[in-house]
Amino acid sequence: MQGTRRVTPQGTLEGYDLIGDVHGCGATLGSLLERLGYHQRGGVYRHPRRKVIFLGDLIDRGPRIRLAVTIARRMVEAGEAHIVMGNHEYNALAYCHRAPAGMNREWLREHTPRHNRIIRETLEQYRDHPQEWEETLAWFLDIPLCLELDGLRVVHACWDPALVDELRRDHPDGRIDEDFLAASVRPGTREFRILDRLTRGTHVLLPEGVEIQSGDGFTRRSFRAHFWTRHPRTWGDVVFQPDNLPGDLERRALSDEERSRLSYYGPDQPPLFIGHYWCEGIPALPAANIACLDYSAVKFGRLVAYRWSGEQQLDADHFMWIRVPREEEARPQPWEIDFD
Structure with missing residues (x-):
């Protein structure tokens, strides 16, 4: 999974533009890429000296899900971008894969009202394009859970060193297969631990x-x-979400068991880029070597990128973003979806 900076036909690769959770805001994604200097050639957004890394969660909730997936997939397949799997791509795979015999359920991810609601908008937008949806699911399964290249690391939610190493032992490229997917829905399995931590992070029960x-x-x-x-002591030391904890729970002490379940990524580690946590406001760095790029685009927040050019200490001035307009809420016309 290691990579080296390489020379392209256009010249030396200057760096990567990392883009946070798109969640179906496909028109805004196109606008952000244009602002970053990418332009369409042959139906693919390209830059003469840079490449994109998508942080996952292309789908669900937004009005232009097919467009978002089409843009990202074409870039990845043309070698103009990389991508890691988000929990929403994983959810779609499990939701749409039948459970193996003896599992006492029809689907890997049960079709409960909550699960139906999460994926409803995606399925509706692909309803008249069943073959395209099947091809999209096959592509999702080929997306790695994490990346490490050219001095940076990328994962959707949490880089847990022990679990990344465990994944790499059997899957050196970070890509899972259908057996891994089926095992991952069983709590307590190594596959569950890896997928849950890397794509969803750590949750503390209220x-x-x-x-x-x-x-x-x-x-x-x-x-x-x-x-x-x-060395976190209280819940407030580790909470990372826009929703406040009720009452005075931020002062509640972490138990030994809660503390033992937390991952740790130290300041001496390479720069790390994550999404997932639906931050709000002006993009900021939570740590000198960590950038979160999920700024609630689908809730009319910001679709955020970080322009990385090899620096080991990240710089908040390298964030770039576009505010998601409320017009994005409108369903697209067919010609807004099709490139060709």
Whole structure:
């Protein structure tokens, strides 16, 4: 999974433009790429000296999901971009794959009302394009869970060194297969631990009877925890989400068991880029060597990129973004989807 900076026909590769969770904001993605200096040639966005790395979660929720996937997939397949798998691509794979015999369910991800709601918009936008959806699912399965190249690391939610090493032992390129996918839906398996941590991060359970009414419309009984505080003491030391914890729970002490489940990514590690955590406001660095690029694009926030050119200490001035306009809420016309 290691890479080296290489020379392209246009010249030396200057660096990568990392783009956070698109969630179906395909028109805004096209606008951001144009702002970054990418232009379409042959139906593919290209830059003479740079490449894109997508951080996953191309699908669900937004109005131009097919467009977002088409842009990213064409770039990846043309060698103009890389991508890592997000939890929403993983959810789609599990939702649409039948469970093997003896598993006592029809689908790997059960079709509950909650799960149906998450993927509903994606399935609706692909409803009249079943072959395209099948090809998209096959492409999702070929997306690696993490990348390490040219001095940077990329994962959707959490770089857990032990679990990344465990993944690489059997899957050196970070790509899973259908057997791994089937095993990953069983809590307690190594496959579950790897996929859950790398694509969803760490969650800390709230006390019995306590819930968060999340800004995305879901009721949550846990909160998302980050992984860059060396000796966290309280819940407030690790919470990483826009929803506040109820009451005075930020002052609640982490138990030994909770602390043992947390990952840690130290300041001496290579630059790391993540998505997933639907931040809000002006993009900022949570740590000197970590950038989160998910700024709630689908909730009319910002679709964010970081322009990386080899620096080991990240610089907030390298963020670039486009505010997602409310016009993105409108469903596209057919000619807005098709490139050709």
